[in-house]
Amino acid sequence: MPVETRNAEFPDLGAMANIYNQGIEERIATFESDEKSTKDIEHWLNSGFPVVVALQDGEVVAFAASFPYSARVCYRGIGEFSVYVNRESRGSGIGTTVMEALIREAKKHGIWKLVSRVFVENASSRKMLRNLGFREVGIYEKHAQLDKVWKDVVIVEYLILENIN
């Protein structure tokens, strides 16, 4: 089925929260452990950084959201990102498609680098990001706890070179 992408809008937040909660429940993607409501994530759309959704047959099946990396002015062009695909829709290229859309929007916003941290064991995310051209910078050991277990994360970065002068 064809996949379309566009910037996220407030009515998408319910579907986005559902997709995010699947990832939270699975304990594979994030240190967050509590279910999120629409209210919890609506600030994503007010940060000034791009958030995109992927749709199949009119339904939101994935999102890629970026946020300011730091309040320091020198880092204003660095975006942190998260990407989540609906459980039933994974493994068919939608994560890649929605990340490509986020990178395109990030370029338009003057963002010069996208960064994130990925659990070392999150093989599908690491593979997808490597395929997209992300570089694995290194590993933060025991970066935080999830369910009282210390976890290592891989730092990833993608340079959007044309925005660097």
Ligand SMILES: CC(C)(COP(=O)(O)OP(=O)(O)OC[C@H]1O[C@@H](n2cnc3c(N)ncnc32)[C@H](O)[C@@H]1OP(=O)(O)O)[C@@H](O)C(=O)NCCC(=O)NCCS
């Ligand atoms: C990670 C995620 C966003 C990827 O989206 P997706 O639509 O499933 O990814 P794609 O189909 O575009 O690509 C996935 C790649 O990983 C590979 N892959 C899938 N499962 C894998 C596994 N268990 N081990 C290794 N590689 C795997 C696929 O083969 C594909 O690579 P290929 O194109 O070279 O074959 C999605 O699986 C997801 O939402 N996971 C839960 C939330 C999450 O982990 N988010 C990332 C937080 S950093």
